Amino acid sequence: MIKASLRSHLTLWFAGLSLLILLSVGFYVGHIATEQMKQASGNTLLSTARSTAALLAVQLRERQLEVSLLSKAPLFRRGDLDAPDILALMELRTQSRAEYAWMGVVDAEGRVRQAVNGLLVNQSVQQRPWFQAGLRGEYTGDPHEAVLLAKLLPGAANGEPLRFIDFAAPIRNASGETIGVLGAHAHWRWVTQIVASAVTQKDALPDIEALIVDFDGKVLYPEALAGEQMPKDKLVTPTGWFTDNGYVTASVAVPSPSNARVSWYIMVRQPLDVALQPARSLLYKLMVLGLLAAIIFIVAAYYLASSLSRPIERLAKSAKQVQDHQPGAVFPQEHPVLEIAQLGQSLTGMTHSLLAKERELQETNASLEATVAQRTADLTQANADLLKLATHDALTGVFNRRRFDEKLAENSLLFQRTGRTFALLLIDADYFKRVNDTYGHAVGDDVLCQLAALIENTTRATDFVARYGGEEFAVLLPEVEEPDSPDVVAEKIRAAVAAAKFPTVSQVTVSIGVGVAEPSDRDSLALLKRADMRLYEAKGAGRNRVA
Incomplete structure (x- = not known):
């Protein structure tokens, strides 16, 4: 039996054990790193998908609210659907919103009475789903190709077919009778641009791709994948993300109002190879370091065994x-x-x-x-x-519109659970455009700051004051009992503003619309609409008053 020397024994054993340990640790660390990178990528994609879905939902709700509020304007309620002022109002809206491809007024028989740029005037849209749904109430529809309208509009630069999102709202006269429908078609590319811009931020993951998928898993966007089928059972998962077909994919449903007939999912995915590249690079480095360390250990063992x-x-x-x-x-x-x-x-x-x-x-x-x-x-x-910065208005210091929407939703949920009612005041500065035109925007900003301070000083510590937009403010009143009922608080605010002295401008007045939450409200939007209608009434009754 040939016996090896002590040097050989120590060298072989030390080198073999060190190499085995280093390789085992390297594989184990690499496996952990791979799973962690996969989870980190999935969570990041899920966060991106959630923010994209929330942004898209907000944009859809805003366009539907804009069409709904426009249909309730006094011009429409007069009943004359051929009034030139109606066309001017629609043109002004479409000029300020590039996403609108078409906006028009249709009578109850389905004939287009007026439309921006004269498109489809005197044509019948009676069979269109948006018109039929618009007669019954507010409507937001799925994307579709409008054959008649597409012929009248320039095609997309990339050759893609023109597709549109429908918005509609009933037009009712002063007696409440439905006399027509206000309809609007928004470009589908407006929706896709919102999604694309949300996922292509400078700090986004590399090589990520956003998809819009309907409730059956069919891809709506991008156009290159349109019609492909995604796994329907993967649209909703416990973790919100999954790995399949070489991708890490996150899926989030787009929140939509109850009157909207859209059931979309935002899917954000990244190639699995790209997501795991850092972990694989780490594994390769560990392997190389392990081999180098094993070589060093072999040499050290050889010399140590010689002593x-x-x-x-x-x-x-x-x-x-x-x-x-x-x-x-x-x-x-x-x-x-x-x-x-x-x-x-x-x-x-x-x-x-x-x-x-x-x-x-x-x-x-x-x-x-x-x-x-x-x-x-x-x-x-x-x-x-x-x-x-995220919750307060930068100019006036009161809460901003985003925080107001959250607070309104919180109060609505509390009201539905406990029945504890609350009220909403919408406050608008009268003739504020004259202030800006006459004295300049710097003076206008000073007026808005003083208005915000007056409203805060007049309301209670438990009330919520926010800048709703432009020269409009909103106040949420969680307590509506006497003696501080909503009408009393609103009148205090109106009187305090009317009695105040504004530098340069001297005097400013406000009109206030008051709305109280009701058990029949399906969501906070109903209260917001009532308060907005009361505000219009206060404006129409001469301003500087509470409705």
Whole structure:
């Protein structure tokens, strides 16, 4: 039996074990890193999909609300659908909103009476779903190709077919009778641009792709994938994302109002290879480092095995004392074998160096802890500042429209659960355009700031004051009982504004619309519409009053 030398035994065993351990750790770390990268990519895609779906839902609700409010304008309620002012009003809306491809007024028999640019005038749209639904109430429809309208409009630059989103609302006269429908077609590319811009932010993941999918899993966007089928059972998953066909994909339903006939899902996906590239790079690096370390260990084992056992044991014992921070460690400085003597000298110097480094490390750790504490405090303050910027109006200092929408939704949910009613005041500065035109926008901004301060000082601490938009403010009243009923609070605000002196402008008045939540309200939009209608009544009755 051939026996290997001690040098060979130690070298083979040490090299083999070190290589096995390093490879095992490398594969294990690589597997963990792969799963974590996959989860991180999925969560990031899910966050992007949620923000994109929320943005798209807000845009759809705003266009539907715009069409609905326009159909309730006094010009329409007079009953004359051929009035020139109606066409001027629609033209003004379409000029300010590039997404509108067509807007028109249709009588109850389905004939187009007036339309922007004269498109489809005197043609019948009686069989169109948006007209039939618009006679019954507000309507938002799925994308479709409008054959008649597409012939009258220039085609898309990329050759894609023209598709549109329908919005409709009934037109009722002063007696409440439905006399027609106000319809509008928005370009489908408006929807796709919203989705594309939301997912192509500068800090977005690389190579991500956004899809719009209907409730059956059929792709609506992008055009290159239109008609393809996505897994229907993957549209809703417990985690919100899944891996399939070489992609990490997140799926989120687009929130839509109850009157909308749209059931879309936003799917944001990234190639699995791209998502896992950092983890694979880490695995390759670990493998290379493991091989290099194994080679180094083989060489070290070869030379260590060449020395005598007794000096090694002494060196090992002294090294263990150093490791355990025990005093009295002595390394032999002289030995017939040059390597052992050098090793003893080196370990002595290394011990002194390690002790010095340990002291430096302790001092460095103390400094780092102080720095981390300061950075944490700075970050906390920065987060507080960002929160205020996200919820408050930059000009007036009161809450902004976004925070108002959230607060209104919270009050509506509380009302539905507890029956505790609340009220909404919509406040609009009278003739504010004259202020800007006469004195300039700087004076107008000063007036808005003073108005916001007057409203805050007149309301209670529990009331919620927000800038609704432009010269319009909103106040939520969680308590509506006497003596501070909504009408009383509104009158206090109106009187305080009317009695106040505004620098340069002298006097400013406001009109206020009051709405109270009712059990029949399906959502907060109904209360908002009532308050807005009361505001129009106050304006129409001469301004500087409460309706």
